[in-house]
Amino acid sequence: MKAPVSWIREYVDLPEAVSTDELAAKLTMLGLKLEALETPADAITGPLVVGRVLSIEKEPQKNGKVINWCTVDVADANGTGEPQGIICGAHNFVEGDLVVVCLPGAVLPGNFEISARKTYGHISAGMICSAAELGLGEGAFNSHDGIIVLPADAGAPGDDAFDVLDMHDSVIEFEINPDRAYALSLRGIAREAATGFDVPFRDPADRDVPAANGDGPPVVVDDAEGCPVFVARSVTGFDASAPTPEWMAQRLAGAGMRPISLAVDITNYVMLELGQPIHGYDRAKLAGAIRVRRATEGEQLTTLDGQLRKLSAEDLLITDDSGPIGIAGTMGGQTTELSESTSDVVIEAAHFDAVSIFRTERRHKLPSEASKRFERGVDPELPAAAADRVVELMVELGGATADDGVTVVGEAPPRRSVTAATDLPARVTGMEISAETTVANLEKVGCDVTVNGDTLAATVPSWRPDMSDPFDLVEEVARIVGYDKVPSVLPPAPSGRGLPLAQKLRRRVGLVLAGAGWTETINYPFVGDVDWANLGLADDDERRRTIRMANPLNAEEPQLATTLLPGLLRSLGLNVGRGNADASLFETGLVFLPKGDEKAPILGVDRRPTDEEWAAIEKAVPHQPQHLALALTGQREREGWWGEGRQGSWADAIGAVRDVAGALGIEIEVRAASVAPWHPGRCAEIRVGETVLGHAGELHPKVCKAYGVPARSAAAEVDLDALLGLAQVTTPSPSFGSYPVAKEDVALVVDASVPSADVAAALHEGAGDLIESVRLFDVFTGEQVGPGKKSLAFALRFRAPDRTLKEGEAGAARDAAVALAGERMGAVQRA
Amino acid sequence: MSGPNTDYDPVEVTPLRADEVEAQVEAALAAVAGAADLEALKQVRLEHAGDRSPLALANREIGALPPQARKEAGARVGKARGMVNKALGERLAVLEAEHEERMLVEETVDVTLPTDRTLSGARHPITMMSERIADVFVAMGWEVAEGPQVEAEWLNFDALNMGADHPARTMQDTFWLEPAEAALVLRTHTSPVQARTMLTREPPIYVVCPGRVYRTDEIDATHSPVFHQVEGLVIDEGITMAHLKGSLDHFATAMFGEGITTRFRPSYFPFTEPSAEVDLICFVCRGIDADSCRTCRGEGWIEWGGCGVVNPRVLTACGVDPEKYTGFAFGMGIDRTMMFRHGVEDMRDIFEGDIRFAQPFGIEI
Numbered sequence A: 001m002k003a004p005v006s007w008i009r010e011y012v013d014l015p016e017a018v019s020t021d022e023l024a025a026k027l028t029m030l031g032l033k034l035e036a037l038e039t040p041a042d043a044i045t046g047p048l049v050v051g052r053v054l055s056i057e058k059e060p061q062k063n064g065k066v067i068n069w070c071t072v073d074v075a076d077a078n079g080t081g082e083p084q085g086i087i088c089g090a091h092n093f094v095e096g097d098l099v100v101v102c103l104p105g106a107v108l109p110g111n112f113e114i115s116a117r118k119t120y121g122h123i124s125a126g127m128i129c130s131a132a133e134l135g136l137g138e139g140a141f142n143s144h145d146g147i148i149v150l151p152a153d154a155g156a157p158g159d160d161a162f163d164v165l166d167m168h169d170s171v172i173e174f175e176i177n178p179d180r181a182y183a184l185s186l187r188g189i190a191r192e193a194a195t196g197f198d199v200p201f202r203d204p205a206d207r208d209v210p211a212a213n214g215d216g217p218p219v220v221v222d223d224a225e226g227c228p229v230f231v232a233r234s235v236t237g238f239d240a241s242a243p244t245p246e247w248m249a250q251r252l253a254g255a256g257m258r259p260i261s262l263a264v265d266i267t268n269y270v271m272l273e274l275g276q277p278i279h280g281y282d283r284a285k286l287a288g289a290i291r292v293r294r295a296t297e298g299e300q301l302t303t304l305d306g307q308l309r310k311l312s313a314e315d316l317l318i319t320d321d322s323g324p325i326g327i328a329g330t331m332g333g334q335t336t337e338l339s340e341s342t343s344d345v346v347i348e349a350a351h352f353d354a355v356s357i358f359r360t361e362r363r364h365k366l367p368s369e370a371s372k373r374f375e376r377g378v379d380p381e382l383p384a385a386a387a388d389r390v391v392e393l394m395v396e397l398g399g400a401t402a403d404d405g406v407t408v409v410g411e412a413p414p415r416r417s418v419t420a421a422t423d424l425p426a427r428v429t430g431m432e433i434s435a436e437t438t439v440a441n442l443e444k445v446g447c448d449v450t451v452n453g454d455t456l457a458a459t460v461p462s463w464r465p466d467m468s469d470p471f472d473l474v475e476e477v478a479r480i481v482g483y484d485k486v487p488s489v490l491p492p493a494p495s496g497r498g499l500p501l502a503q504k505l506r507r508r509v510g511l512v513l514a515g516a517g518w519t520e521t522i523n524y525p526f527v528g529d530v531d532w533a534n535l536g537l538a539d540d541d542e543r544r545r546t547i548r549m550a551n552p553l554n555a556e557e558p559q560l561a562t563t564l565l566p567g568l569l570r571s572l573g574l575n576v577g578r579g580n581a582d583a584s585l586f587e588t589g590l591v592f593l594p595k596g597d598e599k600a601p602i603l604g605v606d607r608r609p610t611d612e613e614w615a616a617i618e619k620a621v622p623h624q625p626q627h628l629a630l631a632l633t634g635q636r637e638r639e640g641w642w643g644e645g646r647q648g649s650w651a652d653a654i655g656a657v658r659d660v661a662g663a664l665g666i667e668i669e670v671r672a673a674s675v676a677p678w679h680p681g682r683c684a685e686i687r688v689g690e691t692v693l694g695h696a697g698e699l700h701p702k703v704c705k706a707y708g709v710p711a712r713s714a715a716a717e718v719d720l721d722a723l724l725g726l727a728q729v730t731t732p733s734p735s736f737g738s739y740p741v742a743k744e745d746v747a748l749v750v751d752a753s754v755p756s757a758d759v760a761a762a763l764h765e766g767a768g769d770l771i772e773s774v775r776l777f778d779v780f781t782g783e784q785v786g787p788g789k790k791s792l793a794f795a796l797r798f799r800a801p802d803r804t805l806k807e808g809e810a811g812a813a814r815d816a817a818v819a820l821a822g823e824r825m826g827a828v829q830r831a
Numbered sequence B: 001m002s003g004p005n006t007d008y009d010p011v012e013v014t015p016l017r018a019d020e021v022e023a024q025v026e027a028a029l030a031a032v033a034g035a036a037d038l039e040a041l042k043q044v045r046l047e048h049a050g051d052r053s054p055l056a057l058a059n060r061e062i063g064a065l066p067p068q069a070r071k072e073a074g075a076r077v078g079k080a081r082g083m084v085n086k087a088l089g090e091r092l093a094v095l096e097a098e099h100e101e102r103m104l105v106e107e108t109v110d111v112t113l114p115t116d117r118t119l120s121g122a123r124h125p126i127t128m129m130s131e132r133i134a135d136v137f138v139a140m141g142w143e144v145a146e147g148p149q150v151e152a153e154w155l156n157f158d159a160l161n162m163g164a165d166h167p168a169r170t171m172q173d174t175f176w177l178e179p180a181e182a183a184l185v186l187r188t189h190t191s192p193v194q195a196r197t198m199l200t201r202e203p204p205i206y207v208v209c210p211g212r213v214y215r216t217d218e219i220d221a222t223h224s225p226v227f228h229q230v231e232g233l234v235i236d237e238g239i240t241m242a243h244l245k246g247s248l249d250h251f252a253t254a255m256f257g258e259g260i261t262t263r264f265r266p267s268y269f270p271f272t273e274p275s276a277e278v279d280l281i282c283f284v285c286r287g288i289d290a291d292s293c294r295t296c297r298g299e300g301w302i303e304w305g306g307c308g309v310v311n312p313r314v315l316t317a318c319g320v321d322p323e324k325y326t327g328f329a330f331g332m333g334i335d336r337t338m339m340f341r342h343g344v345e346d347m348r349d350i351f352e353g354d355i356r357f358a359q360p361f362g363i364e365i
C-alpha cells in the first residue's frame, strides 16, 4: 500500500516537525512496515522550472517522425531571460501551454544528465518533461500521451517546478500484513499515525449520510451470508468527459493507481481513502434490478479485463435481468461498464464475505484491488459513508446531480466483544503493563472497554475483523506500549539431553568423508522420467515408483527423488563442465518413498487428535529415510613431483562406504551385485548380515555419458538411517598380546571368478586360533598363473596371547589355512 | 697415496731406542693431522696403529728383550702407542663431525614444494551452519527435533491456525502433492515439527528444529525452491515474550558476537499472537555509520526472522492446555543467516554443487 504523506496528514494533526522518516519509523514499529520511501524531488537535481511554450515549429524527419522545435519562456531561470530553444518529440501541447522544463545542468532519475546538445539540426538546451521522466506516477498531470501540461493557473515561467509539482511530497510504501486490512486505506494508515503520535484523528468515514428510502436503485440480495450489506446510490447527468482534477490524479498516481477517467478515478480514490471497494454501473446499461446471488454452474461472464470466465456455483455474482454483470467484490463485467457516454451512474458499496471472495479469487486467479481488501476483511459499517462520498465527488467534479434515492439492503453485523483478564497483556508479554494502560491502549485502537474486576470486555471496532481472541487484544496493547520495551530474559534452563545420537553420528560421517577429500553438496530432490532413463533403470525398478508434485516448477521434473544419485550426478557433471576435473562429491538427504494410497485426514483444530486420527496422519506420511550418496570422477590422488597420480575408481566408492561404516563401528560385507546405474561387473552390494544397505561401484558407461561425466566415474548410495541404526555406540576394549608376531606369506591360485573376500575368510577360518590377521597384498594374473585364473598373495600374522610361538607352529597354522582354502574354493598354493 | 708402500715394507723400530720410537710417534702424529677425510684417516690408522705398524711390531719385540730391559721398553712403546691412538681418536671425532655436517647440507630439500597429493574435502556450509545453530541451543539445555519433509497438510497448515480459507496460505507458495486427496505437501516451513513435538511430548518443551523446506519460488540470487529454516519452540508454565527476546538475544550474540542483539517489530503469523519480526543489529556497522554499510544497506538492522507467542488455538489443536501453558516460537532462514554472516551474494551457489563453493568453508563454520 502506497500512501502520499500529504494525504496521511489530511486526517491527522501531525506536528510539522515530524519528518517523513520519523513517521515511517513510527508506523513500522506499530506494525505497518516501511517497504520503500520515495520523494520524487530527492531523485532530481535542478534546475527544474515552469516554462511557457512561445512557439512550436513542426519539423518532419526522414524516418517519418515529426519533432517540434520549440522556444520556451523560462524567465530568468536560464540566466539570460532569453527564450530557451528545445527539441521535443511529444505532441500533446500547444503554444501558450505551461510546461515543465529541465535546464542544462539538471540530473534526472537514473543519473541522466541534461546538457545543451546538437540534435535534429538545432542546439536543444534542455528538455520538456513527462511525468515518467521525473519519476512521478504514471498518468500524473494528464501526461498519458506525452509531456506534462500544467493547468494555466499552476504558476509563472521561471517558477521552481518542484513546488508546483508537489515533488517534495513523499510516498511511503507499506507492507500490510493480512491482519491489518484496515491499513489498506488512508483512513487506516492515518488512524495508526494518530495513535503513534498521540494526536487527534479525523475519520473521513465520519459523515452524515442520508437515510435509506424506497427510491434508490432496486437491489435484491438472495445470499445475505455472502453479502450482508448492499448500499446503492445514483447520480444523474454526470459528465464523463470532465477531466480528473490534478490533486486527485496526483494522489492516485502516488498511491500507485493509474488515473483512467473521472468516474473510475473517483471510485478508486474513495477505495484508497476509506478502504471500501466501490463499483460503478452505467444505469442506461442495467436491465432491471440488481440481484446478488450465487452463480449456477456453467454460467459465463466477460470481466472488465476482457476474459470470458466460466463461473462456479460457489461464485457470488452481481446480476440483472440480462444475467451476470459482475463477480461480486472481485471484478465487474463489460456490459455495464462506465464509458465516455455514461451520464447516469449507479454506485455500489457493498460488504462481501471474506471467505467467499477469497475462494473466488483463487478459483479464477483474479486478484484485484477490491478482492485483496474483501478477502482480508473490510469494515462492514463503511458502505453507506463510502457511497455518499462517491456521490459527493461525482457531483462536485463531474457536474452530476445526486438522486435522492438511497438503497440499503441488510445491515452490518453487530460489533464483536472479546473478554480477557486485565493482566493478560502483562502476563503474556513479560512487560509491566497496568490494567489502565491496557484499557487506554484498547480504546486507542477503537475498542469500547468495560472493566469488571479482573476482567475486561472489549467491543472491537467494525474495521478490525481480525480481533477475535484475548491474545489479539494482547498484541494491540503490546504494540502501542512498544515492542522495544519487551525485556530480555532467558527462560529457566531445562536439563537437556544433548544432541541426539543420530545427529552426532551424521556429523561423524560428514567429518570422515570431508577428511578423506570428499566435498558435500546439496541438490534439489526434483526428478523426472529422463533421470530414470539416464540411470538406465528398468521399467519395473522400485525407484521409478515416486510421489508426484501437482505443481512442479519444471514440468520435466515433477517427481520427488527416490534416490540421491540423479541430483548428485548432475552436480558431478556441472563440476566437470566447469573444469573441476577431480571431484569427489557426497550428499546426505531424504528420499521419498510412497507407501501406496496415502490419504492424510484434515482433522479438527478444537482439540488434540485422537490416537486413531494421529495414527492415520502418521500412516499417510510417506517413508522418508535419509540416504548417503557419493560420486567421483578424476584423480583421487594428484600427480606431482612425487610421481604419478591415482585415478579414482569403483574401489574408492566402495572404500568410502567402508570408511563411513568403520567410523560407525560397523562391519559391512561387500558382495558382487548387478544393479543400475552401475557397471554390471563392477557393482558391489553393501550388506550387514542379510540386510542390503546400498550399492557402490563404477557407473555404467551409458550413465556416465548421460550425465556428461568421464567414463569410469564411480558412485555409491546407502540408506544412512539404516546404517546409523547399526552403529556401535560403545566399543569394547580390544585385546592384543605382547608376545612376538610370526609372519607367513602365501600365494594362492584360484579361478578368476572366486571372490578374494571368500578366500581370505577361508584362510582366516582355517588358520585357527593363532591367526591375528589376513591381508591381501597382491593380485596377479597372467601367463604364469594360467588362463581364467588369478593369484592372490596374502600376508598372515600369527600370535599367541600368552606365549612365544614354538618353531613350526605358525607354519602348521598356515598349512591348515591353505588347506581349507583349497577345500573350499580349489585354491592351490603357488610354488 | 704416494710414497713407499710402508704397509708391506714396515720400518724396523727398535723398542730400546727412544729416538726411533719418538720419530715414529712424530711421523704418526703428523700423518694423523694430515688426514683430510675419514678414508685417509683409516689408512693412517692402518699404517701407524695397525697390526703391522712399526710401533706394533716394536711392541711385539719387547717380549724378546732381556728382562731388565723389558720394563723400560714396554713403558716407552706403550706411551707412544697411547699418544698415537689418542690423536687418531680425536682426529676421527673431528672428521666425523665434519662429515655429518657436510651430509646434512647435501641432503637439503626444497621444502616449498607442494604437498597437495590428496584432495581436500569439505562439508557444506549450510550443514555446518545448522549444526552451529543447534549447538547454541543444545548448550542451553534445549533439544533438537526433526520431522518429515513431505508432510500432512493438516500439520503444515490447519494445526498451525491456517485453515483452508486463510489468506496466509497463499502467501506460502506451496508444492502440493498428487493426488489432491492425499492432502500432502512439501512442508513450507519447519513449523509442523513444532506441532509434531507438542503432539508427541509432554511440556515443558524446549526444542530447536533445523531443516529443509520448500516453496514454489524459481531460483535466483535470493530465492530457491528448496531452502533451510530453523525453528525454536518453548512451551512451559509462565513463558512470556520476554523469554522469547532473551533467547533470541542469546542466539544472536552466539552467532554474531558480543553486543549483537535483536529488536522486535509487530507482525503477523497465524500460529503466533502477538507476532513479531526479528531484526538483528547489523554486525558489520553495528548501526553506526550505517549509511555506507553494504550488509544492512543503511538500515543499521538486518531482517532475521519471525517470532511470537504461540497462539492458544495452536496449543489447543496440538493437545496442550492453553490455560496452564504458554509458549513462544521463532523461525529464521539458515541460508539467509549463512549468506549474510559469510557474505555469500548468490543463493544459487548454495545449491549448484560446484565444489569450489563449499571447499573454503572446510569442516567448521
Ligand SMILES: [Zn+2]
Pocket: B282, B283, B284, B285, B286, B287, B290, B293, B294, B295, B296, B297, B298, B299, B300, B301
Ligand atoms: Zn550495517
